[in-house]
Structure formats: C-alpha cells, structure tokens
Amino acid sequence: MPEMTFSVRWPDGRETSHYSPSLVMHDFLQVGERYPVSDFVGRTSEALALASERVRAKYGFACTSAMHSEEKIAAAAAASPAGEVEIVAMEPALPGGAA
Template sequence: MPEMTFDVRWPDGTTASCYSPSLVMHDHLQAGSRYPVADFVERSSRALQEASDRVRARYGMGCASAAQQEAEIRQTASAFDDAAEVEVLRMEPPLPGGAA
C-alpha cells in the first residue's frame, strides 16, 4: 500500500508536511489548489478515514498515523476562521501515470 505526503500552507503562512498511508488523498485534494479551512478539514478527514479503512481491510487494524494526522489537522485548523484558505503545495508521490 503506497503511502504519501502532502504539504500545505496554512492561512498564517506556516507550512506543514502531512502523512497519509494511502494515495487516496489524490481523490480529495489537488496540488496547487486552495480550500477554505472548513472544506480542507472535511476533505482531508474523509480521505484519511478512507486511508485508515484501507489499512484495516488489509492488515486487520486501522492506521494510528492517519488518526494522528487527522487530529493534528483539526487542531491546527481550529486557530483559523473557517473561510480562510489552506493551499495544498505538493502531493508526493503523484498518481501513477502522472494524473495528479
């Protein structure tokens, strides 16, 4: 199961490198796009839950790292207005075939 990272810039200009145990993030976020904080939290949380479910299906337990990443995103997001924007800077690795 390929894992990935996605780098984001928060509304205050700080950047963070985030982890996902699955490439499913590409189904929810796009590099170079901006999302209102509330939308980013919803999209990333849904994707991280899907990623954890994939780990559970394969290994019999969810992914603690995905849960921790979701908690960190929610904690950081709580400092910003829901309408402020988060920018997705990079997603690595890209989808096979360069579709990302």
C-alpha cells in the same frame, strides 16, 4: 499499500506536512488548489478515514498515523484564521504525471 505525504500552506502562511497510508488523498485534494479551511478539514478527515479503513481491511487494524494526521490538521485548523488552505505538494504524484 502505497503511502504518501501532502504539504499545505495555512492562511497565516505556515506550512505543515501530513501522512496518509494510501494515495486516496489524490481523490480529495489537488496540488495548487486552495480550499476554505472548513472544506479542507472535511476533505482530509474523509480521505484519512478511508485510508485508515484500507489499512484495517488489509492488516486487521486501523492506521494510527492517519488518525494522528487528522488530529494534527484539526488542531491547526482550530488555530488558523479564516481563509484558504493551499495544497503545496503531494508525494508521490499519481502515475502518468497527474498531480
């Protein structure tokens, strides 16, 4: 199962990197886009839950790393001022050169 990382810049300028056990993040986020903090939290929460369920379907247990990423994002959002989260990078990119 392909895994990935995605890096974001919070409204206060701080950058964080997060892990997903699935490329499903590409269905929810796009490099260079900006999302209001609450929208970003909702998108990543939904995507990481799907990614964790894909792990459960394949291996029989949920992905604790996806859950940790979700917790880390929620904590950063709670400490963040209002504003937008920018998607800085997503690795690996989708095949065919899509971001």
